Structure formats: C-alpha cells, structure tokens
Amino acid sequence: MLLAQVVSPDDESQPDRIARVEQLLLREAPGADLVVLPELWSAGYFSFDAYADRAEPIDGPTVAMGRRVARATGAAVHLGSIVERDGSGRLFNTAVLLDRDGRVTQTYRKIHVFGYRSLEAELLTPGDRLSVTGSPVGALASTTCYDLRFPGLWQQISSRGAESVVVPAAWPAARREHWQLLTRARAVEHQLFVIAVNACGTQRGVELGGSSRVVDPSGLVLAECGADEQLLAVDIDPARVAEVRSEFPVIADRLVDYAGLSADAGAEPEA
Numbered sequence: 001m002l003l004a005q006v007v008s009p010d011d012e013s014q015p016d017r018i019a020r021v022e023q024l025l026l027r028e029a030p031g032a033d034l035v036v037l038p039e040l041w042s043a044g045y046f047s048f049d050a051y052a053d054r055a056e057p058i059d060g061p062t063v064a065m066g067r068r069v070a071r072a073t074g075a076a077v078h079l080g081s082i083v084e085r086d087g088s089g090r091l092f093n094t095a096v097l098l099d100r101d102g103r104v105t106q107t108y109r110k111i112h113v114f115g116y117r118s119l120e121a122e123l124l125t126p127g128d129r130l131s132v133t134g135s136p137v138g139a140l141a142s143t144t145c146y147d148l149r150f151p152g153l154w155q156q157i158s159s160r161g162a163e164s165v166v167v168p169a170a171w172p173a174a175r176r177e178h179w180q181l182l183t184r185a186r187a188v189e190h191q192l193f194v195i196a197v198n199a200c201g202t203q204r205g206v207e208l209g210g211s212s213r214v215v216d217p218s219g220l221v222l223a224e225c226g227a228d229e230q231l232l233a234v235d236i237d238p239a240r241v242a243e244v245r246s247e248f249p250v251i252a253d254r255l256v257d258y259a260g261l262s263a264d265a266g267a268e269p270e271a
C-alpha cells in the first residue's frame with residue numbers, strides 16, 4: 001500500500017495539481033496494491049471560495065486521473081475525497097475507491113461536515129450512508145476526517161464487518177495529538193486497521209498536520225509520515241484482524257444493544 005500525503009498549495013490550479021499528482025503516482029505506485037490520498041486534495045480543503053468551481057461529478061477529472069493510475073499501475077486507488085456535485089446541484093465531500101481496473105467500487109459522502117473555523121458545514125450537504133467493500137486490504141470502509149471523533153459511527157462501521165477503515169483528512173497541525181490519539185483509539189476499540197492519510201503543508205494560512213499513518217488491529221503504529229509531502233509504502237496483512245480478534249475477543253464480547261440498557265440508578269431501595 002502507498003500512503004500519498006500530498007500538498008495542495010494555494011497557488012497551484014486544480015488541473016495542474018491533478019497532473020502533478022498523476023505523475024507522482026505513475027512513478028511511485030507500481031508494485032503497490034492500494035494507493036490512498038487525503039481529503040479534498042485536488043480542490044484544496046481550505047479553498048472554500050473555490051468549492052463551487054472545483055466541484056465535479058463522480059465521473060470528473062479527479063476520478064478520471066485515478067482510473068488512469070489504476071489501469072497503468074495495477075493498484076487500487078482510494079482517491080481521498082472530492083467536492084462532488086450531484087444531479088440536483090448539491091455539493092458533498094465524497095470519498096471514492098477505484099479497483100485496479102479503474103472501476104468505482106465505493107463512494108462515501110462525509111457525514112460529519114466540519115463547522116469549526118471551517119465553511120465546509122455551510123457549503124456541503126452531509127451524507128447519510130455507509131458502505132463496506134472488498135479491497136486489497138480486506139473489507140474496507142471509508143470515513144472522512146472529522147468523522148474520526150464520532151464513536152457511534154465507528155461502532156456501525158465495525159459492526160458491518162469492516163477490517164480496514166480509510167480516513168482521508170485535512171486535519172490541522174494544531175490538533176495533531178488528537179489525530180494520533182483517535183486513529184489509535186479507533187483501531188484498538190474495533191480491532192481493525194486504520195489507514196489515515198492527512199493533508200500537509202499550508203492552505204489559506206492553516207498548517208495541516210501530515211502524520212499520515214497506518215495503525216494495526218492491536219494498536220501498533222506500523223508507519224507514519226512526517227510533516228511534509230511524502231509517499232510512504234506500507235504492507236499489511238488483512239488476516240491479522242481475525243488473528244487479533246481471536247486471541248483477544250473484544251469484538252465477540254461486545255453487547256450490541258447498549259441503547260436498550262435501563263437508566264435505573266441502581267441505588268439501594270429506600271426502607
């Protein structure tokens with residue numbers, strides 16, 4: 001697998017960025033089974049005033065580039081996410097997975113759009129669906145950036161059979177410790193691989209955190225990028241999920257219906 005932690009400089013146009021990243025991937029991806037990119041790298045997460053211009057349908061220029069890379073290199077490509085425009089003009093933050101033949105096998109529209117020092121929540125429509133799909137890293141689910149903070153969503157992802165969760169992000173450096181803590185916590189809680197690919201560099205004055213990483217189902221950080229643009233190869237064995245779960249059966253012990261638990265205080269009855 002190749003983590004493609006790429007920069008999205010403010011002075012680079014979207015077509016130039018797509019062309020530059022395509023060349024990088026054509027050079028570095030051969031031999032990888034899966035390539036993963038960050039959230040909104042082609043539009044630039046913090047370029048809110050350009051979202052409408054840079055929005056594209058699923059079959060737009062970013063996905064077309066991913067298809068070419070998949071077909072030329074034989075790697076499946078997780079494109080991070082794009083600003084997707086649907087048929088009725090709504091905009092979404094949509095993660096897209098292509099198989100090695102360049103076919104779209106999964107899309108995921110970010111559910112928790114972000115509103116803290118961000119216009120994303122104003123401009124984009126939240127998604128309302130999850131999907132788990134076969135991939136070179138086992139049963140794969142996508143969930144984007146801020147979604148990392150919502151354990152209820154992860155509970156659903158995990159109970160639907162995900163073995164690897166890809167987290168494309170544009171997570172600021174100011175909260176890098178939360179990124180490191182939460183990516184590890186989600187892997188340990190659900191005994192699955194977390195493949196988290198963040199943006200890096202500076203966008204509109206915001207420093208992004210980099211530190212893209214792969215955490216294994218026991219919580220071990222297998223690899224981590226630095227703060228700058230970097231393409232990092234990591235190999236994982238999806239069979240590790242079943243091994244860890246059988247050795248330490250947290251998932252089997254999980255009680256599914258927590259919502260049905262009584263709210264009784266459990267105090268001693270009054271005499």
Ligand SMILES: O=C(O)CCC(=O)C(=O)O
Nearest residue numbers: 114145146170171172175
């Ligand atoms: O939760 C955070 O601290 C960062 C979230 C974020 O930047 C995003 O969802 O794009």
